[in-house]
Amino acid sequence: MARTKSFKKLVQQHVKDDKEFAEALLREGVDAMLSGDLETGKTILRDYIKATVGFEKLEPRPARHPKA
Numbered sequence: 001m002a003r004t005k006s007f008k009k010l011v012q013q014h015v016k017d018d019k020e021f022a023e024a025l026l027r028e029g030v031d032a033m034l035s036g037d038l039e040t041g042k043t044i045l046r047d048y049i050k051a052t053v054g055f056e057k058l059e060p061r062p063a064r065h066p067k068a
Contacts, residue, residue, distance in 0.1 A: 011025070011047050011051065012050055013051075015048060015051035016052075022048070022051070022052065025047070025048050026045070026048050028044055029041050029042075029043075029045040030045070032044060033045070
């Protein structure tokens with residue numbers, strides 16, 4: 001049986017390779033949060049951040065853990 005990538009890794013690779021997909025994913029995450037679905041929005045935005053800048057670069061204070 002062939003091994004497949006995890007869905008999160010697949011999404012992250014697609015974000016890196018396709019600018020239009022990345023923009024659509026960001027828009028979908030923000031729209032979900034604005035419509036009241038915070039959990040879905042946070043999940044989508046977390047995937048977007050991991051695939052683009054990463055939490056380590058996003059956090060301006062190095063004393064805090066990036067996942068905090």
